[in-house]
Amino acid sequence: MSFTKILHLLFEVLSHAKLDLIKALSLAKINTNSMTLTKKITLICKDNKIIKVFYPQKNIENVIYWIKNN
Incomplete structure (x- = not known):
């Protein structure tokens, strides 16, 4: 498992x-x-490249906002 x-x-x-x-x-x-x-770290990747990093102190709302606007 x-x-x-x-x-x-x-x-x-x-x-x-x-x-x-x-x-x-x-x-x-x-x-x-x-x-x-x-x-915990959130990595946004595009075309095999990391284009944005969100560190643990950032909340999920910031990640969602960034994804919707980029």
């Missing part, structure tokens, strides 16, 4: 054992229970 299903998440979770995405984007790491995680 996938991590997303176990936690009943409504969004996809990216995972890579070598932490390539965390390293490439210089994301803040959280180490807990022998796992390395990041804080």
Whole structure:
């Protein structure tokens, strides 16, 4: 069973054992229970490029507003 299903998440979770995405984007790491995680982050992608980043302090209304207007 996938991590997303176990936690009943409504969004996809990216995972890579070598932490390539965390390293490439210089994301803040959280180490807990022998796992390395990041804080929640929303990435808007288009044509295989990240075009907008919303950090955890931003709420979903900001994300929805941005998507509707861009």
